[in-house]
Amino acid sequence: MKFYDCKTAPSPRRVRILMAEKAINIETIQVDLGSGEQFSDAYKSITPLSEVPLLVLDDGTSISQVNAICSYLEEIYPEPPLYGRTPAERALVESANNQIVMNGLSAVAEAFRNSTPGMKNRALPGPHNYAQIPELAERGLARLDHFFKGLDDHFASTQYMIGDYFSVADISALVCIDFAKWVKKPIPADFENLNRWYSQVSERPSAKA
Numbered sequence: 774m775k776f777y778d779c780k781t782a783p784s785p786r787r788v789r790i791l792m793a794e795k796a797i798n799i800e801t802i803q804v805d806l807g808s809g810e811q812f813s814d815a816y817k818s819i820t821p822l823s824e825v826p827l828l829v830l831d832d833g834t835s836i837s838q839v840n841a842i843c844s845y846l847e848e849i850y851p852e853p854p855l856y857g858r859t860p861a862e863r864a865l866v867e868s869a870n871n872q873i874v875m876n877g878l879s880a881v882a883e884a885f886r887n888s889t890p891g892m893k894n895r896a897l898p899g900p901h902n903y904a905q906i907p908e909l910a911e912r913g914l915a916r917l918d919h920f921f922k923g924l925d926d927h928f929a930s931t932q933y934m935i936g937d938y939f940s941v942a943d944i945s946a947l948v949c950i951d952f953a954k955w956v957k958k959p960i961p962a963d964f965e966n967l968n969r970w971y972s973q974v975s976e977r978p979s980a981k982a
Contacts, residue, residue: 776801777819777827783878783952785826786982787839788846790944793979795850799828812900823900840870843941855941862935869934869942877920877949884913884956910956917958920949921967928966932973939974947974 776792776799778785792799804810804825811823820827820837828836828845836842847856857863886892888910894902896909924946927934934942950960950971960967974980 774799774831775829777804777816777825777829778802779804779806779825782806782825783881783948784824784839787941787944787948788826788828788842789982790948790979791843791846791855791941793982794853794855794939794944794977795846797846797850817900821900824898840874840941855939855944857935857940858938862938865935866940866942869940870945873934873942873945873949876916876923878945878952880913880916880920881949881952881956881958882913884910884917884958885952887913888956914956914958917953917956921958921960921964924970925964925967928970933970939977943974947971947980 776785776788778789778801780803791797804816806825810816811825817823819829820835822837824837826837826839826842828842830836836845844856847854855866857866882898886896886898887905887907892905894904896903896905931937933939934946953959960971962968
């Protein structure tokens with residue numbers, strides 16, 4: 774297998790953390806997003822989406838999108854389980870992870886891509902160009918306020934996103950909070966529950982992946 778990565782990008786970091794938690798070693802190829810390598814003919818011949826991360830299997834099958842890659846790796850490297858240990862837990866992990874992606878990661882991306890000069894005409898990832906909409910950047914920042922408050926309330930009564938169990942939902946939330954720093958949105962100091970959780974998961978060796 775080959776893992777196409779960009780060390781500075783948040784999306785592939787979610788996969789790297791999962792691989793670190795499972796002690797998975799896969800040949801990794803860095804894609805320079807800053808220079809536009811993702812739009813090269815060579816890379817587009819592997820994935821027309823022009824995005825990272827990407828996992829290419831030994832038979833040439835290309836798997837894109839974070840959750841698809843992580844789900845595949847969970848299947849072939851089941852220990853430790855990061856998608857839930859029971860049917861109910863798996864459902865809860867999937868629900869929490871989807872909410873983090875929808876309400877957290879997408880909010881940061883909305884704010885970042887619609888306000889950063891270097892993202893001009895790149896308001897959405899992928900092979901097509903889209904103009905920035907400043908109002909969407911403002912909306913993304915407002916959404917993050919609600920997202921942080923919701924997490925702080927959640928962690929008032931639980932250690933991790935799902936009880937006492939570290940899962941891919943915690944990985945997504947960690948990456949989201951670090952990504953939010955790109956738009957100058959740190960965790961508010963008075964959100965003690967969220968800050969406690971963030972300190973705890975940031976101390977895991979995998980967080981440095």
